[in-house]
Amino acid sequence: xxxxxxxxxxxxxxxPTAAGGEDWSLKATGSEAGYLTPPTARQIRSLSGHExxxxxxxxxxxxxxxxxxxxxxxxxxxxxxxxxxxxxASPSATPTAGKSPAASSGGGQGAAVTADELLQWSSEPIxxxxxxxxxxxxxxxxxxxxxxxxxxxDAPGSDSINQAQAIETAQKLLHQGLKRPELxxxxxxxxxxQTRGNPSSHSxxxxxxxxxxxxxxxxxxxxxxxxxxEYIHSAVQDMDDAEEAKQAAVATWQALKRSTKxxxxxxxxxxxxxxxxxxxHRLTTIVFFLDETFEEVAYDITTSVAEAVEQLAGLxxxxxYQTFTLYEAVRPVNPKLNPEPMxxxxxxxxxxxxxxxxxxxLRHPRVVREGCQSRLLFKKRMFRETDEAISEPxxxxxSYVQAQHDYLAGNYPVVREDAAQMAALQIHxxxxxxxxxxxxxxxxxxxxxxxxxxxxxxxxxxxxxxxxARYKALAQHTKEDARTQFMRILRTLPYGNATFFAVxxxxxxxxxxxxxxxxxxxxxxxxxxxxxxxxxxxxxxLRDIMQxxxxxxxxxxxxxxxxxxxxFQFETRQGEDICxxxxxxxxxxxxxRYSKVKQAAxxxxxxxxxDGVQPAALPPSGMGGNSAYNAKMEEHxxxxxxxxxxxxxxxxxxxxxESQVRLENESLIGELKDLRDMxxxxxxxxxxxxxQLDETERQLAELRNxxxxxxxxxxxxxxxxxEHCGKVEVEHARLAELEGLIDAKxxxxxxxxxxxxxxxxxAESAAAERDLxxxxxxxxxxxxxxxxxxxxxxxxxxxxxxxxxxxxxxxKINELMESAAHNAADxxxxxxxxxxxxxDATELDELREMKSDIERKEKQQAxxxxxxxxxxxxxxxxxxxxxxxxxxxxxxxxxAKGKIRVYxxxxxxxxxxxxxxQVGSH
Numbered sequence: 001x002x003x004x005x006x007x008x009x010x011x012x013x014x015x016p017t018a019a020g021g022e023d024w025s026l027k028a029t030g031s032e033a034g035y036l037t038p039p040t041a042r043q044i045r046s047l048s049g050h051e052x053x054x055x056x057x058x059x060x061x062x063x064x065x066x067x068x069x070x071x072x073x074x075x076x077x078x079x080x081x082x083x084x085x086x087x088x089a090s091p092s093a094t095p096t097a098g099k100s101p102a103a104s105s106g107g108g109q110g111a112a113v114t115a116d117e118l119l120q121w122s123s124e125p126i127x128x129x130x131x132x133x134x135x136x137x138x139x140x141x142x143x144x145x146x147x148x149x150x151x152x153x154d155a156p157g158s159d160s161i162n163q164a165q166a167i168e169t170a171q172k173l174l175h176q177g178l179k180r181p182e183l184x185x186x187x188x189x190x191x192x193x194q195t196r197g198n199p200s201s202h203s204x205x206x207x208x209x210x211x212x213x214x215x216x217x218x219x220x221x222x223x224x225x226x227x228x229x230e231y232i233h234s235a236v237q238d239m240d241d242a243e244e245a246k247q248a249a250v251a252t253w254q255a256l257k258r259s260t261k262x263x264x265x266x267x268x269x270x271x272x273x274x275x276x277x278x279x280x281h282r283l284t285t286i287v288f289f290l291d292e293t294f295e296e297v298a299y300d301i302t303t304s305v306a307e308a309v310e311q312l313a314g315l316x317x318x319x320x321y322q323t324f325t326l327y328e329a330v331r332p333v334n335p336k337l338n339p340e341p342m343x344x345x346x347x348x349x350x351x352x353x354x355x356x357x358x359x360x361x362l363r364h365p366r367v368v369r370e371g372c373q374s375r376l377l378f379k380k381r382m383f384r385e386t387d388e389a390i391s392e393p394x395x396x397x398x399s400y401v402q403a404q405h406d407y408l409a410g411n412y413p414v415v416r417e418d419a420a421q422m423a424a425l426q427i428h429x430x431x432x433x434x435x436x437x438x439x440x441x442x443x444x445x446x447x448x449x450x451x452x453x454x455x456x457x458x459x460x461x462x463x464x465x466x467x468x469a470r471y472k473a474l475a476q477h478t479k480e481d482a483r484t485q486f487m488r489i490l491r492t493l494p495y496g497n498a499t500f501f502a503v504x505x506x507x508x509x510x511x512x513x514x515x516x517x518x519x520x521x522x523x524x525x526x527x528x529x530x531x532x533x534x535x536x537x538x539x540x541x542l543r544d545i546m547q548x549x550x551x552x553x554x555x556x557x558x559x560x561x562x563x564x565x566x567x568f569q570f571e572t573r574q575g576e577d578i579c580x581x582x583x584x585x586x587x588x589x590x591x592x593r594y595s596k597v598k599q600a601a602x603x604x605x606x607x608x609x610x611d612g613v614q615p616a617a618l619p620p621s622g623m624g625g626n627s628a629y630n631a632k633m634e635e636h637x638x639x640x641x642x643x644x645x646x647x648x649x650x651x652x653x654x655x656x657x658e659s660q661v662r663l664e665n666e667s668l669i670g671e672l673k674d675l676r677d678m679x680x681x682x683x684x685x686x687x688x689x690x691x692q693l694d695e696t697e698r699q700l701a702e703l704r705n706x707x708x709x710x711x712x713x714x715x716x717x718x719x720x721x722x723e724h725c726g727k728v729e730v731e732h733a734r735l736a737e738l739e740g741l742i743d744a745k746x747x748x749x750x751x752x753x754x755x756x757x758x759x760x761x762x763a764e765s766a767a768a769e770r771d772l773x774x775x776x777x778x779x780x781x782x783x784x785x786x787x788x789x790x791x792x793x794x795x796x797x798x799x800x801x802x803x804x805x806x807x808x809x810x811x812k813i814n815e816l817m818e819s820a821a822h823n824a825a826d827x828x829x830x831x832x833x834x835x836x837x838x839x840d841a842t843e844l845d846e847l848r849e850m851k852s853d854i855e856r857k858e859k860q861q862a863x864x865x866x867x868x869x870x871x872x873x874x875x876x877x878x879x880x881x882x883x884x885x886x887x888x889x890x891x892x893x894x895x896a897k898g899k900i901r902v903y904x905x906x907x908x909x910x911x912x913x914x915x916x917x918q919v920g921s922h
Contacts, residue, residue, distance in 0.1 A: 044234075046227045047115060053185075053223070054115045055132045062127035063113065119189065121198040123154045130189045133182060140176060141186045147173055148190055152206040167271050170213060175268055177218050184264075188220045188228055195235065201244055208248035209278055216255035216277060216301040218264035225260060232256060251280075258302045262352040267360040269301055277301045285359050287312055287326065287376045289398075290405040295378075299355040306351040312378055318394045323384060325351065328358070329377040345502050346377060348577040382581050383497035385523055385588055391649065393480065393656065400429070400483040403490050403497070410451050410534030411500050411520065412493060416458065422486055423449040423463075424470035429482040433475045434779060436468050453534055478657050494539060498522035499581050502531070506554060507569035510561060513537065519570070521581040523588065526557065542589070548582055550575025650798065654791040661784045668777045675770045682763045689756045696749050703742050710735055 118130060129141035149155035151169045161169075177184045191211045198204040211232075220228050232253050239246040269277075276283050282298040287308070289295075295315050297308050305326050313321035328347040349358060362374045379402050387399065404426065406412060414422065426449040427435060427442070436442050446467050447455065455463065474482060490496040498520035505513050513528060517537070520527035525541040540559045547558040555575035557568045572578070714735065909918070 043116065044119070044227065044231055046230050047119070050224065050227055051115045053131050054118060055129065056113060056115055056118060058128055058132075059118060059126070059130070060112050066127050119193045120196055121194055123149070125149065125155075126190075129186055130193065131186050133186060137180065137182050137186070140180070140183060141190070144173055144176055144183065144187060145190050148194055148207070148210065151210055152194060152203045154194075154200075154203055163275075167274050170210060170274055171268065171271065173210070174214065174217050174274075177214060178264060178268060181221075181264075184218055185221050185224045187214060188224060192228065192231055195245075195249075196231070205245040205248060208245040208252060212248050212252040212255055213269075213274065213277060213301075215252045215259060217259070217269055219256065219259040229253075229256065255302050258304070262302075262304050262354065265301070265354055266357045269356065270360065273301055273356055283356075285355065285376065287378050288329070289378055289401065291401050297355070299359075301354070301356055303355045304351065305349050305353050305355060305358075308355050309351070309378070316394060318392070318398070320390050320392055320395050323380050323382065323387070324378060324398070325349065325381050326358075327377040327379060328362070329375050331373045346379070347574060348381065382499045382584060383522065384584070385592070388491075396480065396483060396487075400487055403487055406498075406500060407490065408449070408451060410453065411498070411518065411529065412490060412495065413529075413534060413536045414454070414493070416454060418489060419450055419454045420463070420466045421470055422489060423467050424474060425482045425486040425489075427467070427471055428474045428477065429479045429486065432479060433783070436471055439464070442468065442471075451534070479660075480653070480657070494524055495520045495522060495527040495536070498527060500529075501572060501574050501578055503555070503570035503572040503574075506571050507556075507567065509566040509568070513568075517570075519578065521578060521585070523585045526559075526582070542582075542586060545582070548579055550579045555579065651795060654795060658784075658788055658791060661780070661787065665777065665780055665784060668773060668780065672770065672773050672777065675766055675773065679763060679766050679770065682759060682766060686756065686759050686763065689752060689759060693749070693752050693756065696745060696752060700742070700745050700749065703738065703745065707735075707738055707742070710738060 126142060126145045129138040131141075133141060146155065147169050150161065151166055151173075153159050153161075173187065177187045191207060191214060194207040195204060195211060198207060219225065232249065236246065236249045236253055239249060273283065275281075277300055282300050282303075284296050284298050286294045287297050295312060297312055297315075299308060309321060309325055313319075313324070318324070326349045328349060330345045330347060358376065362376070380399060383399070383403075387395075390396075407422070423446055427445045430449075431445070435445060443460065443464055446460075446463050450463065450467075477485075499522070501519045501521070503517060503519055505515050505517065514530050516531055518529040518531050520529060523542075525539055526545065527539045528537040529535065530537055540557070540561070544560040545557055546560065546565060549556055552575070553573065554569055554571050555578050556570075558565060559568065560566075714732075
């Protein structure tokens with residue numbers, strides 16, 4: 001039978017702790033503050049539904065094993081110290097040396113740790129994982145917790161780690177969570193443990209910073225999302241605003257929402273990303289446009305593609321950005337790996353992908369080894385029919401740039417007449433009127449804005465004549481008008497406003513498609529093009545496509561060709577994007593048809609009401625005529641309002657054109673100012689070079705004088721050659737050195753003269769460019785004055801017409817309002833009746849709800865009564881059993897009293913016994 005050696009509460013004052021020593025018995029229990037802290041943290045309500053996921057029993061057993069091993073180790077060390085100090089210690093020190101074994105031997109078994117206590121702060125390593133994991137993952141979980149202690153400064157000696165070591169520790173923890181999804185929930189629970197009830201403000205702030213980093217990099221599983229969200233939200237509510245960790249906790253809450261939506265990171269966050277995230281800084285990357293301009297976008301670990309698109313739209317002031325997104329533009333740059341010329345491949349990026357992952361993949365050396373150059377690109381996802389109703393200038397400009405890019409890439413084969421007209425429109429949209437005055441620049445514009453394949457079909461002079469005539473006809477149009485007409489011509493093509501995808505042929509039942517081709521998807525169907533040379537091959541309308549689908553590497557179409565169904569299959573990484581574009585256009589067409597049918601039904605209903613035929617849904621008493629009259633009046637008012645808005649829009653367009661001309665004028669003035677500054681700097685450089693040239697000539701003159709003196713000395717020395725032979729040799733050497741120095745100075749002089757000549761030529765070129773810009777500014781100012789004058793005249797005429805129209809329409813509106821007042825009285829009466837009916841219906845619903853509440857409460861009361869009856873039966877049974885047990889115990893007690901026997905009798909000593917000095921006997 002085991003013997004308990006624990007110290008009871010009655011014996012506690014006699015322990016060395018009562019005399020001022022250390023509380024050894026507390027450490028022996030296994031329930032120290034390292035594992036259990038006072039329950040000051042708020043309870044996690046949803047923890048009860050996850051208790052089965054925690055291995056509380058295994059944790060307690062491992063904790064007990066570690067505690068027992070710790071006791072034995074401490075006892076052995078104490079005994080060894082006592083023996084070594086026994087001879088040297090005084091007798092008064094002996095009890096103090098012997099207190100540890102006695103005290104450490106007590107304590108017995110520690111209290112069992114519950115799941116709630118398991119998730120409270122600890123400064124000691126955990127013996128095993130908090131959740132039920134495989135053995136290999138449990139060992140990794142123990143190492144992860146040790147890393148968290150080291151990062152937060154709770155582990156011994158971890159106060160001295162620098163930032164680089166802390167970042168390395170954080171990166172290891174993120175690597176474990178991203179590489180092994182089984183450890184993500186364990187990592188989250190360990191962070192909950194270290195942030196819950198943490199008494200150190202510094203450690204708590206570090207733990208919340210790590211929590212923020214993990215929440216930004218990966219979400220927990222669906223089973224633990226609710227628990228972690230509840231804990232973080234309650235922790236934020238409990239913190240003071242001045243607390244250091246609150247900002248990190250709020251950031252953790254935001255990061256958890258974003259990572260739950262977008263999923264985990266695909267790549268491990270770099271050191272730069274981790275440092276920027278912990279310091280609340282943002283990194284930047286460059287996003288290009290199709291016209292080779294670019295913008296700088298800020299991002300952090302949790303920034304998604306959708307957020308980057310929204311940020312970029314704000315930078316360029318684009319309001320209707322719903323059809324725009326980011327692409328990865330892949331351009332082959334290695335001719336050995338890609339011998340055939342291929343167009344750029346634009347890969348659509350998922351809106352839930354992280355920008356940091358994309359940037360890391362673009363910087364990966366593998367991309368360079370594959371012979372490709374990748375960058376981020378901002379453009380439209382597709383052209384939709386609803387884009388025609390958008391009048392935002394930035395939207396139109398970006399749409400024009402993308403349509404122009406596709407046209408110049410050869411994706412829109414056109415005839416020569418259309419090519420000439422589109423070239424004239426592009427030149428006018430790019431340079432405005434007046435470029436035909438410079439033949440060379442005008443011809444360069446033609447060669448730029450006409451595809452090479454079409455340009456070779458006739459001589460250059462014919463192109464200049466044709467395009468020039470069309471260009472002069474556009475002199476009265478603005479640049480915006482030219483862009484709009486260009487896009488209108490493209491929309492009229494069968495394959496206009498298409499989205500293009502480069503694919504490879506896998507299966508072609510008819511055998512007419514080349515190995516490489518380009519697919520164009522628009523509202524009319526699927527169009528096939530040959531990439532080199534650019535050639536239109538075939539089109540399939542949407543009604544001929546019976547079925548389509550995609551995988552990660554291919555896309556297929558089941559479509560009808562010449563009345564026969566065939567399956568075409570193509571290799572591409574954009575299969576999902578192709579299917580999405582097709583489905584979007586199909587949905588647009590279906591919605592358009594549905595709106596037409598709905599509008600026709602509404603017009604038929606209105607016509608029937610006007611004719612006196614009452615539909616079932618219309619109210620009685622002849623209200624159909626009044627509603628039709630009101631509808632006509634509202635339609636008339638809408639038309640008037642639309643005309644006013646169109647006039648205001650025309651006025652805004654004119655003002656915008658004027659502001660654009662003003663901005664161009666200001667930019668040209670700025671360029672002229674820059675050129676003047678450049679000329680002044682060139683003049684300063686020229687003066688500096690002249691000074692250097694003068695200094696060099698002065699030094700050359702001095703060297704020549706020295707050379708003459710040396711020659712005279714050499715002549716004198718020649719007369720005394722017999723006596724001074726050695727001196728002559730020295731003078732010869734010095735003469736050769738001086739001649740070499742003179743040659744070097746001559747070369748330096750030539751270089752200075754060459755630089756002076758180049759600077760003179762640059763100054764002349766800058767002066768010529770300045771004169772050209774001045775003439776251009778004067779020409780633009782004249783054109784601006786003329787255009788402003790015309791716009792002002794148009795504005796005044798339009799204003800006068802609008803005022804007259806508004807006056808006439810106001811009179812008509814007054815007449816209509818008088819008639820509408822009579823209809824309003826009838827409408828008010830019907831509204832009153834409708835309101836009465838609604839109140840009755842509301843009261844009926846309340847009565848029904850009250851009835852359901854009464855029934856539910858009756859069921860609850862019946863259930864409560866039934867439970868109380870069962871409880872009473874149980875209590876009665878227990879009472880009866882207790883009565884029987886009490887009677888048995890009473891009878892046993894009475895039997896025990898009756899069985900007591902007398903072992904001895906005692907009486908007082910008699911007098912004669914005392915007189916005889918007798919003693920008591922037994």
